[in-house]
Amino acid sequence: MHARSRRSFFSRLAHLASAALGGLVLLSAAAPALAQGYPTRPITLIVPWGAGGGTDATARIIASLLEKDLGQPVTVVNRTGGSGVVGHAAIASAAPDGYTIGLATVEIGMMHWQGLTELTGASYTPIGLVNADPAGIQVRADAPYKSLAELLAAIKANPGKHKASGTGQGGIWHLAIAGLLRDQKIDPAAVPWVPSNGAAPGLQDMVAGGVDIAPVSLPEARSLIDAGKVKSLAIMADKPAGLYPNVPTLKAAIGSDWTMAAWRGIVAPKGIPNDARDKLAAAVKKVAASKEYTEFMASRGFGVTYAGPEDFGKFMAKSDAELGATMKAVGIAK
Template sequence: MRRLLLAGLALAASTFAASVLTAFTALPARAAYPDRPITLIVPWGAGGGTDAVARIVAALLEKDLGQPVAVVNRTGGQGVVGHQAIADATPDGYTIGIITVEIAMMHWQGLTQLSGASYVPLALMNEDPAGVQVRADAPYKTVDDLLADIKANPGKFKASGTGQGGIWHLALAGMLSSLKMDPKSVPWVPSNGAAPGLQDLVAGGVQLVTCSLPEARSLIDAGRVKSLAIMATDRSKLMPNIPTLKEATGSGWTIGAWRGFAAPKGIDKAVSDKLQAALKKVYDSKEYQEFLSGRGFGGRYADGPGFAAFMAEADASLGAVMKEVGLAK
């Protein structure tokens, strides 16, 4: 009887073990990321420079990741709506976004609590330095000539290129401040971007526009506008004859409009690493480099940690300028 009982227990144990093993082996293996489409949020409107960068990157990511990458424009609130949507997304790697220089400015203006630290940075992919543009028939051969006239006639010159407190306004204010000049000595005329500001320059409504070379390119090529310097560490590949501000004046002030990619806080490191690697492939690709050169956009790459450091530095420098000109709250 005892032998029969022991045999029965052994059989039951064996059966149980077999059933558990079968159950575990029947469970589906965890799918490798990504196994479904990815959404890429753009905080600015369709057709603009940020949208164009997002769409070429999305198309190239699709090839590498093997899943569709859908671009969704979430506009409003001077960029706050889209940037908030990226930060609030589920951190599973299926919603990422493109963040722009405004993330280092909006919280200083009291528009949001968001900053670069609100995200997991993936890659910096583009930067377009500010240039100093005047009319082609202006008497200035160098930016020093222009600055000397501004010093001699404070308040005479007006400048434009973006809204009050926008990136190109801060470019001008930072440049003047770095040269020990009063940033308020050149009144700012707000505009809905560089294009209307440049048209106002050509028409004589303002005497100076600080914006990127790609934005001014068509008027420079047409011989109606000239650029005297760019606020960058190196000369532009697009127009290498234009000196940097440091070459021209000794000022080390640099600033530009930049774009990078980020994910919500809490994303799995393995997923973040895969996205960073994919974005590096995109940046190095022939297609992306041809896109940049064709549009006149500036290339600048940094990996996740490098992008985080870059944003922290931008936040500090832009905040200092905004406080100086009374734009910080």
């Protein structure tokens, strides 16, 4: 091979090697983009309750905000039936890959005590608590009780005289007042429960004089409180509500540590990959702190309460134990 040919050959070889090396550099730079990790496809968010309700509305604002953060569509699917059992079961039994999540509600700590399912909060991977609306003790504005202590004294003095309403038999608000009475060493039967199809009819019945107490959330009683027809004696929470900061907690009112709230939180099936759990948890935390979410919840009168995966898991376990003890006390646990 002539000297010129050799130089040409080695020059071409060097050029090819350089091109190959450049290609490897480009591939390595593209690798993170090609392997972005979770999520790489759309996510389904299951809601155990019907379209148009408060839980559905909460799920839809969360889904829209998760989409922005995760870069994938998040589709809300309503799976109703069985008093919440169908939807909660659909979340628990979905493939544990992070592509099906759900908005669990307080009922997950109630249904198994009633023998409706074996599912509990421990059946899921907790992602984040996003809402809690504590029960309050509402009475008519013209009721003679100036404080919760006065109302409890009247109940003790006249068992069976003071009726309460705000949900169905064994619903969250029924359990709230039954648990409070039990905590105060008063027989829960001392306040007969009048079932209703929710807080609104229960409150209207109270204003009309049919019942005396509506142990529903402050947001649900808001319009009647603002209209001067209802007053709130206390809230079953650890701290005062932003909506009415002057309403005392049970601790402040009567020294009780009893709390009870309707709540909602994002969960996933057991055993999802750690990277998916962590990515979802970080995204849900951002949602709960976002202006869009807090303003939306405020417009609905819902409280924003956030807890991360570990604390949410503990919260569900505590809620379950308290609900179970109360349901046994009022005779509705199987």
